[in-house]
Amino acid sequence: MPPLDLSTHPGHLARRLQQAHTLLWTTMVSEDVTSPQFAVLNTLVDADGLDQRTVGERVGLDRSTIAEVVRRLVARGLVDKVRDTRDARRSALRLTAEGARLHHRLSARTARMNEVFLAPLAPQERSTFLELLRRVSDAAEDLRNPTTRTPGRPAP
Template sequence: MTTLDLSSHPGPLARRFQQAHTLLWTTMVSEEVTSPQFAVLNSLVGEEGLDQRTVGERVGLDRSTIAEVIRRLVVRGMVDKIRDPRDGRRAALRATDEGVRVHKKLAVRTARMNQLFLSPLAPSERTVFVELLCRVSDAAEQLRHPTQPIG
């Protein structure tokens, strides 16, 4: 039986890309705060009072993952959960002073890491690359949560 050459298949390439990102993140940005945790902090620094579901949608994390990320950020004192007085089932989230401080520090490191990560590409290629990643990611998200039946 003939094997497939997976060197140009999106799945293995995405895995390699993610592994490289994780390596750069832990060496250049933070060993303590993960990339998903930073994404949540970033979302909350930009707009406080969001609920867990909204933050998860904005940063591309499923329900169980966002719950765990937020739990860890709360335990570490970077995020507060405040019960909505009008709806006791809803908790509004906000970055604490510590969360804002950590975000500010890591935002600078993240920018440097992204420059290095995308350095094999020319500036115009970087823009196209990110646009293409967004398009494929958005389409994949539609497969997970279709607004209308496929077929």
């Protein structure tokens, strides 16, 4: 059997895209803060006080991954974890002043990195590319967790 043409395999292309993103992230944005960590900081900018599960859902991280990301952010003093007085099982996440400053600093770098990342595409292609990535990502999320299916979107 001849070798497969991996340029037609979405998983292969997604892995290469992720490798390119990781390289750009570490060289242009931060060697110390990962993209998932930034996503958590970014979520808490406008929604301070969310619980860990909700933040994980919003940024597309599973329970064990969000737990580790939050643990690291708390250890660095970027996020506070405050026990809910009404429900001891729940902790609210709050961005610290240092976390807010870091988010502000990294936001500009992230914007520049995204420009470089999408530079091969014309403006209209960028919009289409991002919309297609969102659709595939949402469908993949539905496969992983059918109970959080986006309302109004049919099951795969």
